[in-house]
Amino acid sequence: MSKKESGAQWLLLTAVFVIATCGLIYELVAGTLASYLLGDSITQFSTIIGVYLFSMGIGSFLSKYFNTNLLAWFIRIELLVGMVGGFSSALLFIVFPMAASFRIILYAIVLITGVLVGLEIPLLMRILENKVAFKELVSRVFTFDYIGALLASLIFPLLLVPHLGLIRTSLFFGIMNVGVGWYLAYRFSKDIRQGALLKVTAILLLAAQVVCFVFSEKIMSFSEALTYDDNVVYSTSTPYQRIVITKNKHELRLFLNGNLQFSTADEYRYHEALVHPAFSSLSKPEQVLVLGGGDGLAVREILKYPTVQQVILVDLDPAMTQLFSRQRMLAKLNDSSLLNPKVRVYNADAFTWLRNNKIRFDAIVVDFPDPSNFSIGKLYSTSFYQLLKHALRPDGIAVIQSTSPFVAPKSFWCVDTTLRAVGLHTVAYHNYVPSFGEWGYIMATPTPPQEWFGHLPSPLKYLNPTTLQQMLTFPEDMKAHQLLDINKLNNQALVKYFEEEWGKYLER
Amino acid sequence: MRRRSFIQCIAGLTVVSSFLPSCQQQRVISGSIIGASAHTGHLLRDKNFAAPVTVTEHSVVVVGGGISGLSAARQLHRQGITDMVILDLEKEMGGNAACGKNQISAYPWGAHYVPIPNNDLTAYIDFMRECGVVTSPTDAPLPTYHDYYICFDPEERLYINGQWQEGLVPHYGVPDAERKQVQAFLHQMQVFREAKGQDGKDAFTIPMDNASKDPAFTALDTITMKEWLHQQGWTTPYLQWYVNYCTRDDYGTNYDEISAWVGIQYFASRKGKGVNVEHQDVLTWPEGNGWLAGHLKKELQPYFHNEALVARIQEEDGKLSIDYFDVKESRLKRIRAQQCILAVPQFVAGRILQDEARIRKVHQHIQYSPWMVANLRVGDLEERTGFPSSWDNVIYNSPSLGYVKATHQQVTQEKAVRNLTYYLPLTGGQPAEERKAAIERTHTEWVKMIVNDLDKVHPNIAEAIEEVNIMIWGHAMSKPVPGMAHGNIRQELAASVNNRLHFAHTDLAGNSLFEEAFYQGLSAAQKVITQLSGKI
Numbered sequence A: 001m002s003k004k005e006s007g008a009q010w011l012l013l014t015a016v017f018v019i020a021t022c023g024l025i026y027e028l029v030a031g032t033l034a035s036y037l038l039g040d041s042i043t044q045f046s047t048i049i050g051v052y053l054f055s056m057g058i059g060s061f062l063s064k065y066f067n068t069n070l071l072a073w074f075i076r077i078e079l080l081v082g083m084v085g086g087f088s089s090a091l092l093f094i095v096f097p098m099a100a101s102f103r104i105i106l107y108a109i110v111l112i113t114g115v116l117v118g119l120e121i122p123l124l125m126r127i128l129e130n131k132v133a134f135k136e137l138v139s140r141v142f143t144f145d146y147i148g149a150l151l152a153s154l155i156f157p158l159l160l161v162p163h164l165g166l167i168r169t170s171l172f173f174g175i176m177n178v179g180v181g182w183y184l185a186y187r188f189s190k191d192i193r194q195g196a197l198l199k200v201t202a203i204l205l206l207a208a209q210v211v212c213f214v215f216s217e218k219i220m221s222f223s224e225a226l227t228y229d230d231n232v233v234y235s236t237s238t239p240y241q242r243i244v245i246t247k248n249k250h251e252l253r254l255f256l257n258g259n260l261q262f263s264t265a266d267e268y269r270y271h272e273a274l275v276h277p278a279f280s281s282l283s284k285p286e287q288v289l290v291l292g293g294g295d296g297l298a299v300r301e302i303l304k305y306p307t308v309q310q311v312i313l314v315d316l317d318p319a320m321t322q323l324f325s326r327q328r329m330l331a332k333l334n335d336s337s338l339l340n341p342k343v344r345v346y347n348a349d350a351f352t353w354l355r356n357n358k359i360r361f362d363a364i365v366v367d368f369p370d371p372s373n374f375s376i377g378k379l380y381s382t383s384f385y386q387l388l389k390h391a392l393r394p395d396g397i398a399v400i401q402s403t404s405p406f407v408a409p410k411s412f413w414c415v416d417t418t419l420r421a422v423g424l425h426t427v428a429y430h431n432y433v434p435s436f437g438e439w440g441y442i443m444a445t446p447t448p449p450q451e452w453f454g455h456l457p458s459p460l461k462y463l464n465p466t467t468l469q470q471m472l473t474f475p476e477d478m479k480a481h482q483l484l485d486i487n488k489l490n491n492q493a494l495v496k497y498f499e500e501e502w503g504k505y506l507e508r
Numbered sequence B: 001m002r003r004r005s006f007i008q009c010i011a012g013l014t015v016v017s018s019f020l021p022s023c024q025q026q027r028v029i030s031g032s033i034i035g036a037s038a039h040t041g042h043l044l045r046d047k048n049f050a051a052p053v054t055v056t057e058h059s060v061v062v063v064g065g066g067i068s069g070l071s072a073a074r075q076l077h078r079q080g081i082t083d084m085v086i087l088d089l090e091k092e093m094g095g096n097a098a099c100g101k102n103q104i105s106a107y108p109w110g111a112h113y114v115p116i117p118n119n120d121l122t123a124y125i126d127f128m129r130e131c132g133v134v135t136s137p138t139d140a141p142l143p144t145y146h147d148y149y150i151c152f153d154p155e156e157r158l159y160i161n162g163q164w165q166e167g168l169v170p171h172y173g174v175p176d177a178e179r180k181q182v183q184a185f186l187h188q189m190q191v192f193r194e195a196k197g198q199d200g201k202d203a204f205t206i207p208m209d210n211a212s213k214d215p216a217f218t219a220l221d222t223i224t225m226k227e228w229l230h231q232q233g234w235t236t237p238y239l240q241w242y243v244n245y246c247t248r249d250d251y252g253t254n255y256d257e258i259s260a261w262v263g264i265q266y267f268a269s270r271k272g273k274g275v276n277v278e279h280q281d282v283l284t285w286p287e288g289n290g291w292l293a294g295h296l297k298k299e300l301q302p303y304f305h306n307e308a309l310v311a312r313i314q315e316e317d318g319k320l321s322i323d324y325f326d327v328k329e330s331r332l333k334r335i336r337a338q339q340c341i342l343a344v345p346q347f348v349a350g351r352i353l354q355d356e357a358r359i360r361k362v363h364q365h366i367q368y369s370p371w372m373v374a375n376l377r378v379g380d381l382e383e384r385t386g387f388p389s390s391w392d393n394v395i396y397n398s399p400s401l402g403y404v405k406a407t408h409q410q411v412t413q414e415k416a417v418r419n420l421t422y423y424l425p426l427t428g429g430q431p432a433e434e435r436k437a438a439i440e441r442t443h444t445e446w447v448k449m450i451v452n453d454l455d456k457v458h459p460n461i462a463e464a465i466e467e468v469n470i471m472i473w474g475h476a477m478s479k480p481v482p483g484m485a486h487g488n489i490r491q492e493l494a495a496s497v498n499n500r501l502h503f504a505h506t507d508l509a510g511n512s513l514f515e516e517a518f519y520q521g522l523s524a525a526q527k528v529i530t531q532l533s534g535k536i
């Protein structure tokens, strides 16, 4: 065997090593992503590994149909694996919100990489079959294959995921794959037909992956992974906000602009407390308006009242309402409430919508983010509450989520003061939501009902007649102990209280 | 491809991608220069008009559809005078209160706010009630203002010493001793706000002709604001800057040129009170005072003749012949009228009347400051630390007055894309030179100036700007130099001619404010009504 021949042989064996490493990495990435996004890591990992090994078998089987130009095929496959595997996690993150197709795409990617990797070993063995003794060949190829697998399984959890993150890990290995493909094409360009074409393709692929690698920070910023304790399973920037969903073994959480909106572990406490005190005080709630609350969780509670004929939900961000109606895992959380025929979703600015609204409602649920900036502060102003009052039937009830009376008593009672300033009667109450701490709500009505709280629907996980009563008492540390300003568009008193109180609280 | 060149190529790609944003700086920013029909206006100066081709008769003609002219016409209309015509050279009435609109919001081209009206201005407050700005009935002890029109919080911020601070009075990073001077100054302004003269009248008030003639105060009209500050020993640069900012903001005049009396008027004449407002609050709309102009215009549509450049007014057989150039038809037309209100700037009035004495006087006493106003459509802006984005955003020691966010008064959630109105009074040199330079400057040069200025506070402004439209106000407003407020020149120029021709314009009020224009209009209308009813 000439020196050149032996060099070529070792080169091809290195390729085996790289392929083996990359192949396994793609499977690990797919498994990890699937357990992030779909939960239940045992099932995800075992099905993915199963599908992967099975498709490698398919690949090996198919290898017999390749009879000529083996080296060129080998390189082509190398490039293909690099492309599919390299882009896999970026692609999976992007398609995740399109729900139904997610699993199909996931397994398709696993299948394709499996088949391609499965093709490669037999092809390679056939390329080398006349150059090395068979027993040597088998021994070498499989040694390299298994060493590659070991390396992959070690560096993946220790180095790659913590330092590169999933998107960049798969891109990195995609680049390795394609790089090897390019080098082989370059090295053997005389031995294969269309060598030039292969080289150009390889370079284009490399360029695309490098660009993605550089911008993956933008796709999902590094800091985000650091800000959130759990795995970020979904994140997107809409013109209005940054939506991030994280997941751990026990719960899924939604963050808007970095602020926790709910955790599946205890959101029922929040949403039951938001909806039922007001609704159970109405004799026959029929027309309902929900402002904000694009997650559909409040609507889920509202639909427990059979008298309800129509729920109008107005949320600024179409990305939110679409996510919570179409993404299966999220729609399951709200019992597909946003798809209920009684529910109509409008993506509009609540202030403008209310200004143009002519309908009068029995109940209005106001579930806006906390008044942490001047823009949102407008939605807690006298001007807004005047519109709210106008949109209520004389005996209708509105309920407003009003931040934490423990952390921010001035803010909480400022909302109360502001509602009273426009001539509404109010009832303030609070409960404990572990993810948030003590949380506060205020009911407001033009004419108070003869009796607050009637029948609660069933089944509820948190509320019962006794807890309803308990929510009404405020201990001393949840009172304002001072005269508070009314929140108006031209003083934004609430935002100032809020900043002061939460600022102090978070400093600790 | 060699390995090395391959690596270079990859490296090149990364480098290229990281340079992409900066390449965009070279991009051409769209937009145009609008200029208040300077070209048409100059016909007045340069063109010899032929004889008029048509003659019509009307009882009253109002020349100029700025706030002064509109308010006069509205008053006449309300008094039952319907045989009237309003002529203006622009496509839209409104004058300095012009406004524009794009897909995001309306925005001002000039005047953009009014302070809370002083409570003794009943006619003005009645007008505000009709517009829905005042929501309380006439007999309410104090007016209530509509929350949508009171400037939303956060109102003002100043970029100073590397940070945005709340409010425009410098305090962030200002040493204690200098802060005390600023406090002493503001305290003195409060004293002036409450001061009354020997004659029992307010020392400072709006309209300024209602102010006391007590020499103790009018003496301030003989020195400049800068001289007065120095007399008081208030020399800190922070205060000097602040006062200069204010006089440039309201009067387009530097503090070393403006009459001290008028300079103080800015601070001390505003004392309006309301149930839900204080005297320092302001009323504003996305389109600025164009919103108020819109309300003035409401009943007047039938009287409007736009694109009508009034070229000359003569008296013949006890009537006025008003010749105007119809820009659309490119023909001179004549209206014969019993009464006329000339609601145009005085430098125009002199030419229209072909009155050499007036032209000379105006030339001698009145200087007009040119202004540049730009409306910028911008995307997401990077922010410096400190107080968040406000309605009025001012940069310490900048040649400009900063920008006003036209989208601020929208009740909707704030979007990344906004309209900013950028104000630059051209007070650097002599008005004539500044005017000439302004007219010669290209769109690209203006954009560069604006970007250089705003770059200090929004480092990504060059990439974030999507469109810039520019308005050049060649003769934006007359400068209230010493002697303008309490000398005689205004009375001389404002005197009616033969009880047929009356004047109304903020030039004659001595300072350029909406309220002054409004009362200029009312009093001219009253003169016309007196004349017409006298004849009946």
Ligand SMILES: Cc1cc2nc3c(=O)[nH]c(=O)nc-3n(C[C@H](O)[C@H](O)[C@H](O)COP(=O)(O)OP(=O)(O)OC[C@H]3O[C@@H](n4cnc5c(N)ncnc54)[C@H](O)[C@@H]3O)c2cc1C
Binding pocket: B044, B063, B064, B065, B066, B067, B068, B069, B087, B088, B089, B090, B093, B094, B095, B096, B097, B109, B110, B111, B112, B113, B114, B289, B308, B309, B310, B311, B343, B344, B345, B348, B352, B371, B373, B473, B476, B477, B504, B505, B506, B507, B512, B513, B514, B515, B517
């Ligand atoms: C950039 C800028 C910002 C300002 N900001 C404010 C502010 O925030 N608040 C405030 O109160 N004031 C502000 N002002 C002052 C403003 O000038 C007054 O408030 C008021 O609008 C002046 O009205 P006016 O009718 O007296 O004059 P103008 O607005 O000058 O009206 C004169 C009218 O006459 C027309 N005209 C001129 N010549 C002829 C002719 N030959 N034939 C026919 N028509 C003619 C013009 O087209 C114009 O419509 C600002 C002014 C400028 C330029």
